[in-house]
Amino acid sequence: GQNIDQPTEMTATEGAIVQINCTYQTSGFNGLFWYQQHAGEAPTFLSYNVLDGLEEKGRFSSFLSRSKGYSYLLLKELQMKDSASYLCAVSPPGGGATNKLIFGTGTLLAVQP
């Protein structure tokens, strides 16, 4: 089966840097994803890691260590609009080209002035 763990809530200050961690235990692995979800809105895709290392995209970066079953999402120069839930998701093996994802419960980030 799959188990994905991430902190429930985090608080950070505008302009600062925050790191949201995600650990996973799965019977296989086909990639790790981060999505952002504002309250009452649709989740939106942020990043995708399939190989070890850091992927940078503007203010957001995502890191993956497959041997440790660990990922983090790094948000720099925090803005108030970054207040949202951040969802870690894993693609199970054997899915071929399917985008079926297994999601964690999400980390609710509150950015304070």
Place this chain on the structure above:
Amino acid sequence: NAGVMQNPRHLVRRRGQEARLRCSPMKGHSHVYWYRQLPEEGLKFMVYLQKENIIDESGMPKERFSAEFPKEGPSILRIQQVVRGDSAAYFCASSPVTGKLSGELFFGEGSRLTVL
């Protein structure tokens, strides 16, 4: 270019009634996924469909729930004889036909079902 369209956005039903949720994928997308999000819980995969075919329904309850994606028209998630535990946000997502995994699902705004 419209995104994934879901309707209704909010639906209230009494126990025992039927709920029908509709999803029109993004233009050019032929893969549709349904997810359920309960309060304080993550998105749970329910079913994956392509046009006229159910590919993976491993996350769908065996009873009362069904899904379809006809050749013409939107995908429909149908819940019969609803119970209070069915109250949740139901999200539809679509992805284009690709030969490789990209992880980029495009989600709709969700349909929030409340069962009284």
